[in-house]
Amino acid sequence: MSSQVRLRLLPSARCLYDKPIQVKVSHLKSRQVVRIKASSTDERGVLFSSSATYRADENGEIDLVRDASLSGSYVGVEPMGLLTTLKPNIVNKLFVKDKALEPHMVKFSVHDEEEQDRMLAEATNERFLMADGVSRVSVEEGNFHGALFTPPGKGPFPAVLDLSTVMSEKRAALLADKGFVVLTVPVINEESVNVKMLHLDPFEEAITFLLQQPKVGSKRIGIISRSKSADVALSLAAFVPGVEAVVWISGCSANTVLPLFYKKKQILPALMIDMEKLIPAESGIFIAKYAMHDPLKEENRATLIPIEQANTHFLFVASEDDLNWDSNIYMMEMMERLKRHGKKNFESVCYPRAGHLLEPPYGPFCHSSFHIFLKTAILWGGVPRAHVAAEVHLWKKIQEFLRSHVTCEE
Template identity: 35%
Template sequence: MNSDSKEGVILSVDPLSCLHDEPVHIKVSGLKPNQDVTLRTSMRDVRNVQFVSYAHYRANGNGEVNVNEMKSLGGQYKGLFPMGLFGSLVPAPNEYKYIRFYKRDVENPNIVTVGVYDGHVSIEALCVSEELKPLSSVIHERHYMGPGVQRIPVRYGKVRGSLFLPPDGWLNVRKPLQGDGPFPGIVDMFGTSGGLLEFRSAQFASRGFASLALAFFNYDDLPKFLEEFDIAYFEEAVEYLQKHEKVLHSGVGCIGTSKGGDLAVSMATFIPSVVACVAINGYFAPVERGMKVRDQFYPAFATNNDLLRLSDDGILMASAARPDIKAVEKLILPLEKSNAAFLILVGTDDRDITSEIQAQLARRYFSSHDYKYSYHVESYPGAGHLIEPPYSPHCYVYFLHTIMLNLCMGGTAKYHTECQVDAWEKVRRFFWHHLVEKRKANDEIRSPTIPVKSQL
């Protein structure tokens, strides 16, 4: 349904409201045959920073544009890219251009304005001109939390974070069954941005998982800066999940991106009740800070910072500081001690770390130790560092406040978006298989259809 239109032009976005990991279908009708138009999306993050995307299209002989079937002729991207107006969102021209889209208030949806304009218009004109009005526009909502998902702040011993639970009566659409849990549990972590990021856990809960978004520095009363880690903190987080009445007690999963990746690997190595681990563009040895495991300390390796250079426009590609491979091999955690299956996700255009090399080292380690559980490396050509749930805006560079530099993440919007769609499905299947199907606690729980359409 369009909120504003003129000259008989109708812009439709279907559905008008959906979960954030769901695609939409954008169509325009009522145009002149072969009319040139510009489609534009705009949304703001929690800091009120505006993100925009635009693409140029030409209507067919019937005066219609179907974004799912037609190629963009220019703008933010070219070619067939059905969700390009979402995956290629970038800071508006009047904003600082190296900003990552952050979603902190996951209980509220992202509000996206979609508009269609006459002619092939520049992004500057779209964002600056007060006289330029859309032929038609629509307000679209993208939710991180499905109906009935619960967000519970967590202060358990030293553990700080938020637990997201599927709704009671969570509907499994593959079979006409409802369930009140218990649900498979996941510990969810991100990297050196610090604080608490909840958007992935909110989406896990919307898909039938109990997910603990876990902070480990720069949040609440946790240390303000990265310090040496103690596995006891992460054991306490797993204990919290395992004791919760809504969480299956037969083992939990963990997922981490970047620094969160090597923390997830540490959890899978040293905590027996972690039975499934997803590591996204991370290391398999401690990096930046070491890990204390009871009476033993596992040191972090050092990168060769002498190789670091800033580009002419002030961008740091940290992957250039390649660590000594032999040194890293010596510091790989004793993965053979783990009880977990591993899914390793790699963006081949990761400009932050040498993630492909690290994944190959891990695979070699698993193979040489005849690892008894499953492990799989999934590489995505053209994807960058921040592999997140689908349709998160692709971030090529952002200002990382912990190092006060513009850090390159890599990737191209189209390939990165396609990667996120595929990876999200694989991650959910992986966790469901290892936390539910292989360790079924009761006969009431069944594997969910993927993807599950929301009712918003």
């Protein structure tokens, strides 16, 4: 390894997961061509990797904020491209980074294109989910379990319930750094493979628990949700007191897959999936966009969630290239319904060329992975560059929305 070439990660090799870094290489030969590689192993032991070829300037320097990749995992100027284009060495794998206490470790290295891929320099980026001072406590109360994240300081802070379809701490941990007390709770227990129904009562318990936390100053909570958990969030807003704001990402306007119960009574039947409408795509992968039954057909209208009865602010977020289902159509249906009821308690954003899996920014873009309900691999949709840009924009919008609607009492 050459001691001359320098690979720097700025402003620091240690940063929060949702912060960009600047990758710079110096002390190369003038106009030297090198390949920069990145690799990371997720929590399930799957290796993800990316690479891009760059030509140094006349001073022997490369700056990923300024310079364009000539070939590799992406082409053009993509400052965070080595992170967002990390791909698995096993097909149809989602990058799993759900445990807040463990950083996302990414190894970067610079290799000489002309000398049999000889390594010239290397550095490791530690991307933390928990900022300094944020606390994490595992929670098992009554009929729910999850993890509670609390910002440093006395507070008071607004409260947010993070509903994830299966347990994930990433979004909650990062939001706590932004000044929210966040409780993350899964909608589905991955161990419970034969779930036949869902109950709202445990989530109501979670809301009560969250509002009782000593640093919480808001009287009502915000909810952030995506996909299946988004229809649970809508149902909580419609049927359970205490919900001030809901962020609905890539969801449905109806109660999907599992019948929904509250106080021992079924309140919504399930909108089901027609497996025969899965569209075969690449080898062993399907497009599920048109497989869900139409909630507006007369026989399915009972599955629609009555959000018009909610005293809640909504942020609806959809993607035009969502291949899991048509979240944009569902979003438009809900907005039209609210307008018909004289409601103005919503705002919306639709991202062109983005896919279903909108996450906090700078994680690896997922092309396809296993669908927990369909029991097969599906395409999620999205063009990587546009999807990444959507995640950066949305992450700021979510924080602004929650701050403006979930406020602490004076």
